[in-house]
Amino acid sequence: MSLKYLTKRNALNATTKLGITTHFNHLRSIPRAWLIRRSKHDPKLKSVRPADRIKWWNIVPGDQIRLRGDPDGALHEVLSINRLSNRVFLKNTASSPKDSTPPQSKNYHYSRCQLYIREFLVPDRSDPSGPLRRQSVFASRIGSSEPRWDYIAKRWVWKRYAVQTTPKLPAQYYTRAGLRKIRIPWPRFETRKYPEGGLYDTSIDDVAKVTYKTPAFDSSPLEPLPRVPEEQEYLNLLYNPHRLQDYDESAPFELYLKWELANPHSRAKKLERWKSYQAGTHELLKSITADEVKHLDGRSLKQAKADAAFNWREQVKEDQEKKKKARWAHSAKVGQWERKKAKKAQKEDRQRKRLTELVLKDEPNQFLPSAVKQELTKLGS
DSSP states (O other): OOOSSOOHHHHHTOEESOOOBOOOGGGSOOOHHHHHSOOTTSOOOOOOOGGGSOSSOSOOTTOEEEETTOSSOOOEEEEEEETTTTEEEETTOOOOOOTTOOOOOOEEEGGGEEEEEEEEEEEOSSOTTSOEEEEEEEEEEEEEOOOEEETTTTEEEOOEEEEEEESOOOGGGEETTEEOOEEEOOOOOOOOOOOOOOTTSOOHHHHHOOOOOOOOOOOOTTSOOOOOOOHHHHHHHHHOTTTOSSOOTTSOOGGGGHHHHSOTTSHHHHHHHHHHHHHHHHHHHHHHHHHHHHOOTTOOHHHHHHHHHHHHHHHHHHHHHHHHHHHHOOHHHHHHHHHHHHHHHHHHHHHHHHHHTOOOOOOTTOOOOHHHHHHHHHHHO
């Protein structure tokens, strides 16, 4: 899918393990507004100029390559590619992780990669006139056919050829126009293999078997629709199938699952619950009003209705508080409340005991009322 401009998601996900070409979004320039608003927490984006980006990638994940300037000439497998920075990531080259950062595979520029073709019989460089030796040949220059759009696979397809090789091939591979085009096949990935079915797996025959039976009804529009059986009839059929001989097994019982399979958080379900709650509160108001009007006790009808409305509002408020408390009151919270209540009761008991057992010492500046003095003298005598 082609984009009008390059987004942040496309820029950060430029590294991919898919070598197919379905669009050219990587050729678009990065919006300047995103670069200006980029915060310090955003990952650093590595990219080259849009004019320097590669349009048709001939090196894709799964290819075998070697690096230019590598004295060992080791063969590497391409792990992934980055279309924005023209970088090629190699497999099994991850460095040891430092601290908590994940290991990253080594990457090199596209121009340093030489695509592996296959082994050929080529003359030895030290002895060109000597016998031919089997050596690995790499494409130092790659050509391709005219790309075309595959409507079935929904991607661009083309063929790639080796126009120049390293080391140089024998004369038999050359014509008057130069080196013959040596086609380089695209990498093939093994199809995913699934394990064989075991004892707890469903067989293919059982999966493909059609077990649904359409309800039997007359196709004539003049005939009435068949009666929908009750749910209890279905349950009786399950537990006692021998008692219902004339029961139609093709009857549609799926409607009994509509409440279990429906989304309880849908807009329709929320509206239905709200209407049910409103209807319940209105019925509560009617019952309280009828009870207050029935027992006036010297009040006027208007005052009785006003009292009924007040009692109704208080009861609705109390019910809402109970529901709210029941939603977030779980077992751990209830246990915490019980412990807190017990500690509070123990603290009050200690304070009450301390006050009842309080004894004041006789001091010269104390004043005792006459009634208290009489009581003390009586107790002393």
